[in-house]
Amino acid sequence: MAEDLLYQRFAEGAYQTILAASSRLPDDVTRALAAAHAREQEGPSRSALAFILENISLAREKSTPVCQDTGYPTFYVTLPARYDKARVKSALREQLAAATKDAVMRPNAVHSLTGKNSGNNTGELFPAVYFEECGGDRLEMKLLLKGGGSENVSAQYRLPHAPLKAGRDLEGVYRVVMHCVLEAQGFGCSPGVLGVAIGADRAQGYSLAKKQLLRGLDEKNTDPELARLEERILADSNRLGVGAMGFGGATTVLGVKAAAAHRHPASFFVTIAYGCWALRRKTMKFDGTGFEITD
C-alpha cells in the first residue's frame, strides 16, 4: 500500500513536470531570446523574436503549449535502488497519455508501418526513457521535449571530412559544427541551441549530444578547451546572418554545449543535436513524498 502511494505521488509530479515543460520555457532560454531581440535590427527577424517573446508569456499565463509540436518526449531518470523501473516507466506513460488528453501534449506517436497515430503519445520506444541508478533516496527526473523540425536538422559527421577540410582535431570539430548550423538555416526554428558530442560510437554520439541540451545556457563548461570551442562556435554562428526563423539577422544560435567521450581508434564522430528556440526542459526532484520542479 505504501508502495502504491509512492508511485501515485511520483505520477503526480511527473504530470506537473510534463505540464511545466510544455508551457513554461526555462528562464535562461527566455533571457537569451530577450537579449537577441534587443540587439536585432528592425526587420523580420526582430518581429519574429517579438512574437516569440509574446508567445512565451502567453503560454506561461494560460498553461498551454509553447509550441504545438510537443516533441518526442525524452525522460532521463536517476533513481535509487528502491524504485522499480517498470513501475516508473508505466507511470510516465500513463501521465503522458493523461497530458495528451488534457491538450498539454499533442499526440505525436505515429506507427511507422501503418501511419496510425496512437493518439496518446505512447508506442514502441515512445517516449524515450533512460535510467541511471544512484545512491541516496532521492529520485531525479529530467524531461526534454524536442520538436521534430529541430530533430530533422540534427546531424552526425565522420572525421576526417574532406569536402569541409575537417581533420581529426578540434579545428575539424569546429568546421563540421559550423556546417551543421549553415545547413540548418531556419528549418530547426532558429535561433537554436547546439548540443555537441565529440567521439563515442554513432548511437551514443546522438544520445550524448541530446543530453547536452539539458545544461543551463549560462553554465560554463568545466573543460577550458571545450569552453573555448563553445564560445568560438557561438560567435561565428552568429556571423552567418541566418537570424531568427532564417529571416536574416544577428542571432542564429543562442548557445553551444559540448561534451567529449572516448572513441574507437578508427572512428571520430561529431554529433550535433539541434535544439529549437523553444528548448523545453524541466527537472523534477522527488523525495518519496513531495516534488520540486526547476528549469
Next chain:
Amino acid sequence: METKRIDLPVDRKIVADLRVGDEVRLFGKIVTGRDAAHKFLVEQKPDFVRDFLKGTFIYHCGPVMRATPSGWEVVAAGPTTSIREEPYQAAVLEEYGLAGAIGKGGMGDKTLAGLVKTGTVYLHAVGGVATLLAQRMKRVVGVHMLEELGAPEAFWIIEVEDFPALVTMDSTGASLHKTIREKSDKAFAEIIS
C-alpha cells in the same frame, strides 16, 4: 515595411501583388494540411475539399486541439516545416485554386515555379509561436479526415483574425530563403577559410 490586411477568400490578383518582405494579417477561413493531407490531395484528387480550399491558404500545421462541449477549441497551432510538402505543393496550389501556402522554413524551386505560374505566395508564420497563433484563431469551422489521418494531419477549417505572417516567396519568383542561403553560404566560406 508595410502590413497588409488580407480577407479570405481572396482573389489571386490581390495575392499576386504581394512581395517578399510584406507583412500580412489574415482574416477569414484557412485550412490546415500537412504531410499526409498533401499526399492525399495529389493522389486522390478528392472533390469534397474544393469548396473550402478555393481562394484561401493551406496552413502547414498540426495543431493541438481540445474537445469541449461546444465544439473544438484550438490550443496551440504554430506552423510546421514546409519543405516536406515540396513534391506536392505546386500541384496542390494549382489543382485547388488556393491563394498560397503558410508554413515555416520556406520551400524549394518546384514550389517557387508553381507560385509564379499560379500567381500565388508562400507565407511564413513564426515557428513555435503556437499559443499566440491559437489566440488569433477564433473558431473551428469544421474538420475532415480526422479519423483517417489523426489530429495533427487532419484538415481543420479555422477562422482566423489578425493572423500574422511574412511573405517570403512571391509570384515574381523572389525568395527570401534563397537570398539568405546565398548570403550565409558566402559568410560561411569566409569564416572557415
